[in-house]
Amino acid sequence: MRAPTRTGACNGAGHTMAESREKLLALAAELAADFATRAAEHDLNNTFPIENVERLKQTGYTALVIPEEHGGLGANLVDYALCQEQLAQGCAATAIAINMHLFGLGSMVERATGRPEERLFFDAIGRGKQILGGGISEPETGGDWGYFATKARRDGEFYVLNGRKTFTSLSPVIDLFMVMATLEDETPPRSATFVIPRGTPGLELVETWNAMGMRATASHDLVIRDVRVPAIAMANSRPVGPVDESAISLFTWFSVSVAAVYTGIALAALKFTREFTARFKPLTLPRPIKYLPGIQFAVAEAEALVAQSRALYLGIANEYLASPASFKGEPGLARVVTAKYVATNNAVRAVDYCMEAVGAHGILKKFPMERYYRDVRAGVNHPLSNARARELIGKSALGISLAETPRW
Template identity: 35%
Template sequence: MDRADAAPAETRVGETLTPETLLPDELLETFRARAGGYDRENRFFDEDFADLVRIGYPLMLVPREFGGLGFTLRQAAAAQRRLAAAAPATALGINMHHVLVGVGHTLRLRGDERARGIFEQAAAGEIFAFGISEAGNDAVLFDAATTAEATADGYRVTGTKIFTSLSPVWTRLIVHARDDADPRAPLVFGFVARDEEGIEILDDWDTLGMRASQSRSTVLRSVRLPADQVLTRTPAGPNPDPVVWGVFGCFELLLAAVYTGIADRAVQLAAELAGARRSRAKGASYAQDPDIRWQIAEAALLRDGVELQLDRLTADVDALGSAGAPDHGPRWFLLFSGVKHRATETARQVVDIAMRTSGGAQYSRGGELERLYRDVLAGIYHPSDSESVHAAVAKALLGPLEP
């Protein structure tokens, strides 16, 4: 698998970019025009990916001194929100690369030298993917069914990872695996290269929504994990390891950004469609109907609450290592999972309202709102799910369940 071009033609060195200038409206319209075809054909967003590489989008969170765009996490979330409003599956797919570069961002803010290796690989054109999810592993990041066997130069990793977004293009896959030789820190985290022997990517992605993400299963059969690509070893269960913290936080926040982008577009579509439809009985636009107006306003109010929380929490992460850094302590994990939960559930509510207010024509296959209705459902399956979020908050407030 070839690496992405490490020096895109439109990356302007020294120029201050924003989410709006990096993703101008004209480019977003191009992405939006392609999204229906990707969904219909159940294929990867090849053309979108080429355009994103061309503008330097995979380098968004890479610092300028490493050849990147130097975005903060707050700016990256805003960019992902813009992209998701045009092409949700494209945004969800590239999100997983940004999560791993985001880990480098949080490590750098802490003064952790492990950030350098992540940035250097991203700047060299490597595309990261997320090999954490496993069938039946509801502990997700905090335990693994995949096994790691220690060798003289690292580990051999065996297991199956599901929901591996960017399957057609990734070159580096972060995996976690269990090595019980050290019961105090059995979980190994690190990157495996796509060209290692023993990797099989299954053609098993045929889903209700988010089809262009092509989040296929990845089978690992004694795949080499070199010692210099190991990021950390940790205990099982929630822990404050900086790598685990970074993975968890960036995953939840950037995922929340994607689903907030879907909500943005649903509100916009609901308003446009209300203005375009006319009531035969009342002889007026549906935009003048008090019930329709109330529902669309409710959708916007729901979206606004998530927007503010997402903006604040990404800014809090960006403040790590500074004098003004907030001290959320053990609440960080609750805040991260809480904003993801709120963003995905709110997006579902907002899209549902948009469907209700936009007439029966939106029930037909092929429309943008119909596709958003399917895409947004994927949010209920991303960790942290609703059950685990509520259990964690209840434990923090009420203590653990009695045996």
């Protein structure tokens, strides 16, 4: 397992963590500025920014969380969150799409034990610039990471998979699909993740994505029809059932980064609000609208919401880096899920306050505010959704296990 890294310590490559973080953030800011120039166009046309992914590859950002020895940038959980927060300010769709590639990698690196196949895998991402994509969500099972309608049947040294995945972000550029499926004929029932290369016969992308927000993510459907893969394509397996503490690492990387992406949208909205309210001066007022109490109070609310979120998810990320083992059981899971829950909901409210401050100009297509307003709304739907998060957080606080029956 990779040793936890902290700002001030040396990362083994001759520079301090603070210097590394500064470089990573400068890269994320440069990419964000570039992506911002095309974000409106891709959103409007529902197109996928392939050129952004090319830049992410060239600059090493697609290997942000991969250790430097494998050609990656060596970001830890906090670096990763700060970079994603920054990237989302330029193009939230690109940020959340690449997040679907990065979060699982971060967790894999954290849990790595140095096996040769792990090293090959990290090389494929770091040096080979391969892109991973998700096959978790399904029409039948929504955002539940514990159950899959997609089935994998053992056939000698092979598995044969059938099913349909939805919300496959990054679909035009995925090299390796991470398909989660229930293993047939296993007692007790188990599910597994299969790594399936693009182009494998039976894999078909169906271009279904046309959404209100995060339009440029190309989160199309993936149809899996009699896809035959060698048994070694099975990356890991677990008992079928609700997400449990074995998923804490995965949920931590996911929750913290999703929190950061949606907070990034709120930060972008605040930036636009500052600029707009400083220059918009109705004829009837002596000064721009930023001098009005209503504007100041709305901005204050948005600032406070963003500050709460950042303190929470960066705090959780730092605590996790310092002591992953202290995140145990459902209370540990509840801690990381709280960060995502608070930040994605706060981001919606913060953008709403910004919208209120900007006024009617906020809904005009010529300004980015209406895109922020639509994009930010996707955040609460990523696992754990609001209802599931409240159940976990509430039960955990009350000392009730998720496994207890009856459920309510």
